[in-house]
Amino acid sequence: MNIFDDFQRRLAAIIARLGSEGALPADLDAAKVVVEPPRDPQHGDLATNAAMVLAKEAKSNPRAVAALIQAELAKEPGVTDVEIAGPGFINIRLDIALYQEVVRAIVNTGRDFGRVVQATPEKVNVEYVSANPTGPMHVGHGRGAVFGDALANLLAFAGANVTREYYINDAGAQVDVLARSAFIRYRETLGERVGEIPEGLYPGDYLVPVGQKLAADHGRALLDKPEAEWLPTVRHVAIDMMMDMIRSDLAAIDIHHDVFFSERSLSVAPDQIKATIDDLRSRDLVYEGRLPPPKGAAMEDWEDREQTLFRATAFGDDVDRPLLKSDGSYTYFASDIAYHASKFVRGFTTMIDVWGADHGGYVKRMAAAVKAVTGGKGELDVKLCQLVRLLRNGEPVKMSKRSGEFVTLRDVIDEVGRDPVRFMMLFRKNDATLDFDLAKVIEQSKENPVFYVQYAHARCRSVFRQAETAFPDAAFDRNALRDADLSILTDAAELDVIRRLSQFPRIVEASALAHEPHRVAFYLYDLASDFHGLWNRGKEAPHLRFVIETDRNSSYARLALVDAVTSVLAAGLGILGVTAPDEMR
Structure with a gap:
C-alpha cells in the first residue's frame, strides 16, 4: 500500500476527467505532477504541485486550476479536507482510518512492504570498488564499496535485476610495480638483505606472504632470470593473492560481487579494445589528428603529435580524447571504452559506476564514450564518493603498519564491527566528505x-x-x-x-x-x-x-x-x- 502512488493515480484520473468534461484542456501532460509529504506537517498529510505544473499548458491561473482539482479531490474516499496554499499548491488531509490500514498492509506483507516486483525487471549493472589489486583495501575504498553494495540492494528492492561487478585493473604500470615490489619480498624470503624498499614501490608488509609463496613454488629459480622472464610469473601470483585479500576484506563487510571482470582480458585474443576502436572508426568517431595544449599546462609537458582520437566532443565532452599512447599501446580510456561496450553487449543499458572523488574529471569522457558505443541506447551514471576522514575522539588516526601507507578497511572493521562501518558510510551523501570517528560509532546514544x-x-x-x-x-x-x-x-x-x-x-x-x-x-x-x-x-x-x-x-x-x-x-x-x-x- 503506497498512499502517495495511490493519490498520484487519483490525481491523474481527476485531471483526465476534468479534461473530458471540458473544464481543463484534454490530454494535459501530468508527468511532472508529484504527491509528497508537505514540508510542514501542520499543512496536512499530502501536498501536490498539480495546479502549478498544469496551469501554463491549461492557459489558466494556477489557483483557478487548483480550485477545479480541489473540488474533485474533496469527493475522494479517505479525504477529509483539501486546501489551496500560496500560488496554487494543494494540501490534502486524510482520514486516520486510511493510515490505520497502512499498519494492516505492513502486517500482511512484512519485510516486503515497499518492495517492487516488476514483470520485466530492468537489467542494471552496478560496478563498484574496482580498487587496483596492489594491496589491501583502505577506508576510502570501503566507502565506495558500501555505497555501491547498498545501491545494488536498493535497486533490487525497487524491482531491478542487478548485477554487481568488480573491474580488476590487472593491466598497466601499477601491476608491474606490484610485481617488482613482491619480487623484493621473494628475495628477502630467500635470505637476502634488501634494506629499505625503494621509492616508488609498495612497502607494506602485506606483500611478505607473496614473497613466501613465490619462494615455496619456485625456490631460487627466479633469481637467475632477467626481469622480462620473471615479471609475468610474479605479477600473476601477486595479483591473484591481492584479489584473494580484497575478496576477504569485502566478505568481512558482507560484500560479494557477481562478476569479476579482468581488464587484461580485453586485450588478449580476440582484442576487444581494437574491435571497439575499429567499430568507432567505421562510424567516423575515431580519427587521426592533433590536440591543442591543455589549458594551464606547461608547454614542456605537452607533446604536439598526431594521435588516434575519439570524437568525444560530439557527445558532450570538452575535448576529443586519445586512444593510443606514443608507444602504440592503448590508453586507459581506450580500455574503459571497450569495457563499457562489453557491458552493453551483455545486455545492460543502465550502467552505474562508483568512483572515488579524484576521478571526477573523467566522468564527461566516459559518459560520452557510453553514448557512442551504445548508439545512444545506454546510460551511464557515475557516483563519486568523497574522502573519509578517519578520527578517534576528534583526532586523526595514524596510518596502518600493515599497509605502510594508509589505514586498512579491515583494521576499522575489526575495531568497530561491520554494522557501524556500513551504516555510517551511508549516513552522509556520497559526494560529501565523511568524518568517521572510531570512538563515536560505538557509543550507545542517540548521537550514534x-x-x-x-x-x-x-x-x-x-x-x-x-x-x-x-x-x-x-x-x-x-x-x-x-x-x-x-x-x-x-x-x-x-x-x-x-x-x-x-x-x-x-x-x-x-x-x-x-x-x-x-x-x-x-x-x-x-x-x-x-x-x-x-x-x-x-x-x-x-x-x-x-x-x-x-x-x-x-x-x-x-x-x-x-x-x-x-x-x-x-x-x-x-x-x-x-x-x-x-x-x-
Whole structure:
C-alpha cells in the first residue's frame, strides 16, 4: 500500500476527467505532477504541485486550476479536507482510518512492504570498488564499496535485476610495480638483505606472504632470470593473492560481487579494445589528428603529435580524447571504452559506476564514450564518493603498519564491527566528505545513528517478548495481528509513527530513482526517533503502553503497530546491509 502512488493515480484520473468534461484542456501532460509529504506537517498529510505544473499548458491561473482539482479531490474516499496554499499548491488531509490500514498492509506483507516486483525487471549493472589489486583495501575504498553494495540492494528492492561487478585493473604500470615490489619480498624470503624498499614501490608488509609463496613454488629459480622472464610469473601470483585479500576484506563487510571482470582480458585474443576502436572508426568517431595544449599546462609537458582520437566532443565532452599512447599501446580510456561496450553487449543499458572523488574529471569522457558505443541506447551514471576522514575522539588516526601507507578497511572493521562501518558510510551523501570517528560509532546514544536505529528494532522485539509473558496463550505472528482493531490507534504519537511508516515505499522509489541510498539511512533514523518517542509516551501515559495485560484488544492493536515498525526497520536495514538485532548487548 503506497498512499502517495495511490493519490498520484487519483490525481491523474481527476485531471483526465476534468479534461473530458471540458473544464481543463484534454490530454494535459501530468508527468511532472508529484504527491509528497508537505514540508510542514501542520499543512496536512499530502501536498501536490498539480495546479502549478498544469496551469501554463491549461492557459489558466494556477489557483483557478487548483480550485477545479480541489473540488474533485474533496469527493475522494479517505479525504477529509483539501486546501489551496500560496500560488496554487494543494494540501490534502486524510482520514486516520486510511493510515490505520497502512499498519494492516505492513502486517500482511512484512519485510516486503515497499518492495517492487516488476514483470520485466530492468537489467542494471552496478560496478563498484574496482580498487587496483596492489594491496589491501583502505577506508576510502570501503566507502565506495558500501555505497555501491547498498545501491545494488536498493535497486533490487525497487524491482531491478542487478548485477554487481568488480573491474580488476590487472593491466598497466601499477601491476608491474606490484610485481617488482613482491619480487623484493621473494628475495628477502630467500635470505637476502634488501634494506629499505625503494621509492616508488609498495612497502607494506602485506606483500611478505607473496614473497613466501613465490619462494615455496619456485625456490631460487627466479633469481637467475632477467626481469622480462620473471615479471609475468610474479605479477600473476601477486595479483591473484591481492584479489584473494580484497575478496576477504569485502566478505568481512558482507560484500560479494557477481562478476569479476579482468581488464587484461580485453586485450588478449580476440582484442576487444581494437574491435571497439575499429567499430568507432567505421562510424567516423575515431580519427587521426592533433590536440591543442591543455589549458594551464606547461608547454614542456605537452607533446604536439598526431594521435588516434575519439570524437568525444560530439557527445558532450570538452575535448576529443586519445586512444593510443606514443608507444602504440592503448590508453586507459581506450580500455574503459571497450569495457563499457562489453557491458552493453551483455545486455545492460543502465550502467552505474562508483568512483572515488579524484576521478571526477573523467566522468564527461566516459559518459560520452557510453553514448557512442551504445548508439545512444545506454546510460551511464557515475557516483563519486568523497574522502573519509578517519578520527578517534576528534583526532586523526595514524596510518596502518600493515599497509605502510594508509589505514586498512579491515583494521576499522575489526575495531568497530561491520554494522557501524556500513551504516555510517551511508549516513552522509556520497559526494560529501565523511568524518568517521572510531570512538563515536560505538557509543550507545542517540548521537550514534547506527545504535539508535538498531536499538529501535531491538526494542520492538522486546515488546513481543513482553507480550508472550503477558498473554502466554497467544502466538504473536502476523496471523494473530491481522484482525486487530486498528481504530484504537488514534494518539498523536501513534499517528506520527504510522505516517512515517506510510512514507517507506515512496522513500524506496525516490532513493532508487536518484541512486541515493543515504536517503534510506536518514529515513530509518527518523522512524527510530518517532518510535522511541512513542515508547517514552507510554511511560507518561500508561493507557498507551504496548502491552496492557488487562486490555488484550488495545494490546493487539499496538502490537500490530510495533510489528509494522519492526518490518520496516528490518527491510530498511537490509537494504543498507546492516543487521536488525533482536537484542542489544
